[in-house]
Amino acid sequence: MSSPSARVTIKDVAAAAGVSKGAVSLAFNHKPGVSEATRERIFAAARRLGWSPNSSARSLSRQSADAVGLAICRPARLLGLEPFYMEFISGIESVLAERDCSLLLRLVDSLEEEVGLQQRWWREQQIAGSILVDFHDEDPRISPLQEIGLPAVAVGHPSLTGGFPSVWTDDAAAVAEAVRYLAVLGHRRIAHVGGPRGLGHSTIRTTAFEQAMSELGLEHGPHVETGFSGEDGARATRSLLLAGDRPTAILYDNDIMAVAGLGVATEMGFSVPDEVSLLAWDDSQLCRLTHPTLTAMSHDVHGFGAQVARVLFDVLEEREVTSRPVATPSLVPRASTAPPPS
Numbered sequence: 539m540s541s542p543s544a545r546v547t548i549k550d551v552a553a554a555a556g557v558s559k560g561a562v563s564l565a566f567n568h569k570p571g572v573s574e575a576t577r578e579r580i581f582a583a584a585r586r587l588g589w590s591p592n593s594s595a596r597s598l599s600r601q602s603a604d605a606v607g608l609a610i611c612r613p614a615r616l617l618g619l620e621p622f623y624m625e626f627i628s629g630i631e632s633v634l635a636e637r638d639c640s641l642l643l644r645l646v647d648s649l650e651e652e653v654g655l656q657q658r659w660w661r662e663q664q665i666a667g668s669i670l671v672d673f674h675d676e677d678p679r680i681s682p683l684q685e686i687g688l689p690a691v692a693v694g695h696p697s698l699t700g701g702f703p704s705v706w707t708d709d710a711a712a713v714a715e716a717v718r719y720l721a722v723l724g725h726r727r728i729a730h731v732g733g734p735r736g737l738g739h740s741t742i743r744t745t746a747f748e749q750a751m752s753e754l755g756l757e758h759g760p761h762v763e764t765g766f767s768g769e770d771g772a773r774a775t776r777s778l779l780l781a782g783d784r785p786t787a788i789l790y791d792n793d794i795m796a797v798a799g800l801g802v803a804t805e806m807g808f809s810v811p812d813e814v815s816l817l818a819w820d821d822s823q824l825c826r827l828t829h830p831t832l833t834a835m836s837h838d839v840h841g842f843g844a845q846v847a848r849v850l851f852d853v854l855e856e857r858e859v860t861s862r863p864v865a866t867p868s869l870v871p872r873a874s875t876a877p878p879p880s
Contacts, residue, residue: 546589547687548856554583559856605640606850607659607668609652614645616767620794621822622839629843630669637851639666649674653682660688667691667854669846673698673738691850696861698738703853704861705846709739710746712835712867713789716817717750719869720787724877725815728759729785731774731795735763743791759785764795771795775802779814786878787815793824796832800874811876821870830873837867 552559557572557580564571565580572580608630610617617623627641634641642665646652656679659665667689670679680700683690692699695706720728730747733740744761751759760778764770771790775798778785790796796818800810808814810830818825821836842864852859 546587548589549687550587551580551584551589554587555580605642605665606634606847607642607644607656607665608671609644609646609655609668611646611649611652611672612766616765617645619768620766620792621824622792622820625822625839626843626846629840629845630847631843632840633844633847633851649678653679656683656688657686660686667850669693669850670699670702674736675738675741677738689850689853691846691853691859693846694738695742699861703849703859705842705849706861706863707837707842708863708866709743712837713743713746714750715869716789716835717747717754717756719871720789720815720817720875721754721756723787723815723875725756725785725787726878727757727783727785728787728789729778730759730761730789730791731771731778731799732761732763732791733766740791747789766792766794768794768798771798772802775799776806779803779806779808785814787817787875789817789819791819793818793820793822793832793834796834797824797828800828800830800832811874813879815875815878817875819867821867825872828874833872833875834870835867836870837865841865 548559548562552562555562557576561572561576562580565577610623612620612623627643631641642659644655646655656668659668670683670690671693673692673694675698677698677700680702684701690702692702692704693706694704696704717728728751730744732744740763747759747761760781762774762778764774771794774795775788778788779802788799790799796816800816803810803814803816810816816832818832818834820839821834825832825834845864849859849862
């Protein structure tokens with residue numbers, strides 16, 4: 539008997555009856571392809587396990603599902619200001635709208651809280667599946683959510699996502715491109731303002747930054763771990779520009795921090811880009827509204843969200859799914875970068 543938090547799946551029924559998932563589907567849809575004896579064996583296994591064809595799965599086959607879940611461990615105030623998630627969610631919604639499906643969005647204070655939330659959503663059949671984001675090193679969600687059989691797609695590099703089908707951007711390649719660009723301009727002291735310790739994509743970017751600096755023979759640039767808010771970006775920028783060996787270029791992990799950094803540089807009397815170059819990540823509209831405009835690593839965040847949603851529907855419809863990268867962020871030079879002062 540399955541645990542109270544688990545929900546029996548067609549895969550469990552197939553294993554118990556000694557057949558494929560396709561055979562279970564044929565039996566319950568009363569289609570030819572399985573013998574009467576096999577059909578009865580499948581029905582007996584389903585009764586024993588307490589399984590019946592899931593209404594969400596049936597509705598999916600008609601291009602319609604009730605809801606998919608998305609929990610984000612970010613403060614509500616920050617989420618409302620962060621262009622990345624607004625674009626990402628709009629991409630998800632564009633696909634859900636085609637399927638007459640809703641997004642069940644919840645903000646949580648911790649990954650442990652998210653585990654309990656996802657378990658409840660799944661146990662109470664509020665969702666057909668989930669989108670999992672912001673993976674950490676040794677993420678505590680992986681094991682408990684796999685144990686309950688939650689259909690999900692992970693947003694993150696496969697090295698972080700523990701076997702969940704994943705969709706990701708090649709952040710390491712993008713960071714290397716950004717560092718090479720700044721090096722070609724002549725910068726030798728490049729700083730990196732990254733996200734919190736333990737957040738998987740922050741670790742990947744930091745490692746790539748350090749490796750690119752080393753391969754190019756550049757001075758070991760300072761790395762500042764901080765949050766993703768404007769206040770965090772401003773504080774990190776101020777500390778870097780007050781240092782005795784201040785950098786001539788700064789690479790930020792999101793555009794909010796970069797915009798705040800631009801404001802701090804101006805406030806402190808530094809000319810951008812004549813005295814310090816700034817390079818942002820994500821390339822939202824914010825990067826094009828500042829003066830000077832911000833050079834950025836740009837990617838199609840809306841398209842990223844849409845692709846994640848499509849992969850989730852592939853999972854729910856039990857198609858063969860492989861983890862896949864989307865297009866790598868690419869450099870868009872603007873007015874905030876230039877050669878360093880001589």
